[in-house]
Amino acid sequence: MADAMDIVIVASAFGMEAVRADGHLKWAQASKQAGAAGFEVRRELFAGEAEAEPQNLRALGRQIAELGLWSVYSTPASLYTVDGELDTDALRVSIEEAIALGARFLKLQLGGFAADAYAAVIADHLRCADLRLVVENGQLAQGGSLAQFVGLFEALAREGHAGVLGMTFDMGNWAWCEVAPLEAAGPLAAHVDYIHCKTAVGEGARRFPAAPAADDAQFAAVLDKLPRHVPRGIEFPFDTSRIDADAAHYVAWLGAA
Incomplete structure (x- = not known):
C-alpha cells in the first residue's frame, strides 16, 4: 500500500484572475470539495494590499481552518537580495503575515544567494514562529540554479x-533554467519539505505550466526520487470548463502516484 501524503491545491491552479476576482476563500472551499488536505494562499493574487493586513489574514486563516484544511503562505519575496545579502525586512514581514494566516509553511523565493547563508539570523527570526520556512526554485537564473541550492544547504550546515x-x-520550474528535474532531485531530495507538481510545455520564454500526463515516465521518476511523506502541491492550471471535476481527479491521481 502506498504511503499516505497530503495533497495541497495551489490557488493559482484555479486561474489567477479568478482568485483575484473571487478571493481565496471560494477556492479553498473548492479545494476541500476536491479532497485536498491543504490550500496554498498566494500573496501576489490578493486583490489589494488590504488583504495582507493582519486582521484580514487571521480571518482568512480561520475560515480555511474551519474547512478542515491547513495552509501554505506563498509570497514572491526573496530570502536573499540580488547582492547575496539576507533580506531581513522581507523575511520579517513574510513571517508576520504567515503567522497571522496560521500557515504551516511559509514559501519564499531564494533570490540572490551567493555564499553566506546568514543561518543564525534566520534561526533567530524563526525562533518563536510555529511554521516551516521553505525556499523554492524559481524560473529565473538567479534563484533557480541547481548550484545555488546545493550551495545554500552546504552553507547552512557549515554555519551550524x-x-x-x-x-x-x-518540478516544472527547472525547465526554465535548463535543468533536468531528475538531475536536481538527487542532491536536493534530503532537503525537500514540499513539492510543487507540474510539468512545462513550450520552449524558451514561451513555456507554460501544464498537468503531467498519466504516463509521464520522467515525472514518475522524479517523484520516486523525492520524499514520499512530504506534501505535494498541484500548481498546474485546471481545465476551466470542468474545474471541480479536474481538481478532484488530480487530487486523487497525485495522491496515488
Whole structure:
C-alpha cells in the first residue's frame, strides 16, 4: 500500500484572475470539495494590499481552518537580495503575515544567494514562529540554479543550522533554467519539505505550466526520487470548463502516484 501524503491545491491552479476576482476563500472551499488536505494562499493574487493586513489574514486563516484544511503562505519575496545579502525586512514581514494566516509553511523565493547563508539570523527570526520556512526554485537564473541550492544547504550546515529551513522542489520550474528535474532531485531530495507538481510545455520564454500526463515516465521518476511523506502541491492550471471535476481527479491521481 502506498504511503499516505497530503495533497495541497495551489490557488493559482484555479486561474489567477479568478482568485483575484473571487478571493481565496471560494477556492479553498473548492479545494476541500476536491479532497485536498491543504490550500496554498498566494500573496501576489490578493486583490489589494488590504488583504495582507493582519486582521484580514487571521480571518482568512480561520475560515480555511474551519474547512478542515491547513495552509501554505506563498509570497514572491526573496530570502536573499540580488547582492547575496539576507533580506531581513522581507523575511520579517513574510513571517508576520504567515503567522497571522496560521500557515504551516511559509514559501519564499531564494533570490540572490551567493555564499553566506546568514543561518543564525534566520534561526533567530524563526525562533518563536510555529511554521516551516521553505525556499523554492524559481524560473529565473538567479534563484533557480541547481548550484545555488546545493550551495545554500552546504552553507547552512557549515554555519551550524542545517535544518533551519527546507525546500519547495518545483518540478516544472527547472525547465526554465535548463535543468533536468531528475538531475536536481538527487542532491536536493534530503532537503525537500514540499513539492510543487507540474510539468512545462513550450520552449524558451514561451513555456507554460501544464498537468503531467498519466504516463509521464520522467515525472514518475522524479517523484520516486523525492520524499514520499512530504506534501505535494498541484500548481498546474485546471481545465476551466470542468474545474471541480479536474481538481478532484488530480487530487486523487497525485495522491496515488
